[in-house]
Each structure stands twice: as structure tokens, then as C-alpha cells.
Amino acid sequence: MEELLEEIRACTLCAENLPLGPRPVLRASVSSRILIIGQAPGTKVHASGIPWDDQSGKNLRAWMGVEPEEFYNPELFAIIPMGFCYPGKGKSGDLPPRKECAPQWHEKLLSALPHVQLTLLIGQYAQDYYLPQAKALSLTEKVKNFEAYLPNFFPLVHPSPRNQIWQKRNPWFQAELIPKLQTRIQTIIS
Secondary structure, eight states: OHHHHHHHHTOOTTGGGOTTOOOOOOBOOTTOOEEEEESOOOHHHHHHOOTTOSHHHHHHHHHHTOOHHHHTOTTTEEEEESSSSOOOEETTEEOOOOTTHIIIIIHHHHHTOTTOOEEEEESHHHHHHHOGGGTTSOHHHHHHTGGGGTTTEEEEOOOOGGGHHHHHHOTHIIIIIHHHHHHHHHHHHO
């Protein structure tokens, strides 16, 4: 696993397309029990090199019901984005994750994670890649019907503060889904 992580961290596959240059951000251990697949690092995460080191990460940890010490323990959680480096700025936020990363690295990473019992698919890009049979469904439909993808996958909306309006429109998310997510996570990591 350490050799694979070093190889990924040295990746320059799409360097010419990255405005801040390559800096793959991920964490994993052969012992990881829960896999978190997000989109791509933002500028703050690019600068720190720590996955989910921003307000979205604080929101995600609150949804999961875990403390930072648990979240950043690779024995418990592997954290792998769809795109490992900051992709740049678009018209309404960051650009989508680079398309080269997942085909190049995900299969190798997944085969090195034999103890993963649950994969959180955060956002549309992760869900479209790992739930191709549900690609025609909206993100809201996939998240609302999360139980259809268990026991392996748990789709979530992105925890960005920009999604506050979505959460207000979908009160079932906090009322019904979050308690089930927290119970499932505690069952696995306890």
C-alpha cells in the first residue's frame, strides 16, 4: 500500500491541465474499513495536503458522527477522491475532477483495501462512476434511495456549505438519512 500511495503522490499524468500543479491528496491503509470517495481537493486542501481540511470536511464529519481523530485514522477511513488534484476554478465553483485519475488509480487502490465494508459516494461524480446503473437518476433520487445501494455503497450529497438550500428542501436528509449513516459507521468502526 505504501508503494502505491507514493506512486500516486508522484503522479503527473495531467500536470499541464492543473493551474496549481499536481499535488495528489489521499489517505488509505490496507486496514481501512470505510472508504470515502469524494470529488477533488479545493484550494485549501491543495495547500494543506490534508483531505477534507475545510468547511465541507467539518460538515461531512458531523454527518458521519465522527471526530477528526477517527476521520483521519487511515486504519478506519480511506479517503480517495475522483480527481486527486485541484482541478481549477469554473464559472460556478471548482471544475469537475480530472477524468484521468479514477481509471488510472481507483482499481489498484480498491484491490489494496480488502477490509472496506462501506464506501461513501459523495457527490454526482463518484455516484455516476460507481453506480452506473443509476446514472439516469438525479443526485437527490440516489441519495434518497440510499438503502438500494447498501451494504456496499452509501450515496451522499456533497457537504459543501453551498448545499444548505438543498438540505432545507430535503428535510428527510437530516431527519432520516443522517441517523442511519451514523449508526452504520459506528457499527463498522466500533
